[in-house]
Amino acid sequence: MTAHVRIEGLHKSFGSKPALRGVDLAMRGGEVFALLGRNGAGKTTTVRILTTLLRPDSGQVFVAGHDVLRAPDRARSAIGVSGQYAAVDEKLTGFENLYLVARLYGMRRARAADRTRELLARFHLDTVMHNRAGSYSGGMRRRLDLAGALIAEPSLVVLDEPTTGLDPQSRQNTWALVRDLAGKGTTVLLTTQYLEEADQLADRIAVLEDGAVVAEGTADELKRMVGGERIELVLTEARDIPAAEQILAEIGDTVPHVDESARRLELRTESGQIALADVVARLNMRAIPVLDLGLRRATLDDVFLALTEEPAAKEVPA
Known part of the structure; x- marks a missing residue:
């Protein structure tokens, strides 16, 4: 199957410190792909380059056939992002937050309003849609941010540690959402500190260490590596x-x-x-x-510990 996302020979340094050293990855449509690695391994740098927020020193990245360096606007139109921290305006209501995102994507007013209501209901925020986001709990703000990543129905959704700070029920709901997205053909790139999360959700997993991919495969394949x-x-x-x-x-x-x-x-x-x-x-x-x-x-914890080294005294920027 043709890769929906292709990352080839990605290199990036910050000053004299290499953050990425020849990263190659491919993700298929409808696949949940987990990117694992300790702090400083290069996960966030990879995500920032993929989402057009950072230029690599060398290498190529394609999303839905669009080169993120040569055609960043087209690539962005295929990407939805939910970062490590909920990016919501606390002075706006839940409805206003999503409606604003929809309008920024170029949706007409009626379509933007319909899509906003649809997602608020999907994320169980419809009963508080007219309350200011500043009054929301941490989990509610996280769900609102996830909804914003889906507003334009992107073919690639990047979830950077999406369940950090969520209670167990909200985490389960997020997992169900990820499975639903993949089932409908959306490619999901997941970075997470919860290895159980990757084990539960990911079709394939790549482990980054010191800016390079040191292992890639299904959860079972990686576990067999430990033996x-x-x-x-x-x-x-x-x-x-x-x-x-x-x-x-x-x-x-x-x-x-x-x-x-x-x-x-x-x-x-x-x-x-x-x-x-x-x-x-x-x-x-x-x-x-x-x-x-x-x-x-063997668990993914065993795999992770076997493949990654002890953190250096000074971590590589990521």
Whole structure:
């Protein structure tokens, strides 16, 4: 399938500090694509270039076939953006905020009003549409900002940490909205600090580290990169840690990880249920009580920690 968004050989430096070092990405229509990386990895720089807010030192970016450098106005017409912080005018009502955005996109008055009411209802803000946005809760302002990103029905929606500060119910509602957008053919680029969010929503994920893509694939593909499963157990008594550690060391091919303060032990294994059954039998044989014991799959947290380095003392601007 032809890529709806293409990023090729993107380089950007701030002074002597490289922020992007040859980033290549492609996103298909109707796809949720998550961009992950620690602070300073280059996520925000990539988003700013994609949305025409920053020029790269070299490389090309195309959105819906439009070169963002040569035809920025055409590219912008295909993009809706919701940034890390809700960009709403607190002195205007919810209706006035969205209506203003619609008019700035060139909609006629009647169409702008209809589209505004439609989105306010969709985001459950219709009952407060005539209240000033300054009276809205943080979650309500966030929803209003998301609605603004959709006002012109863009084919690419960029959501930069869209659920930061939202309560669990609002987060679930936002996730449902993202799935609905993708289901209707909209490409969604998602940056997030919540790895569960990427796991739940993303069709594909790219991990940035030090301005370069260090891994890309589906969530399951990335998890397989980490390899295997892990046995986790939490002991009832701290005094049993040495004995439990010995049991895990005898069973596994790697050294078990021990968190003494939490009485938690962890062992990576390739033999899954067989190893778990062996652990249970040996613990029972030695009458070692446990509070929790289970076999866990690798998570995106494991992937993230495996692929990214410790933050440098001084981070690269992003």
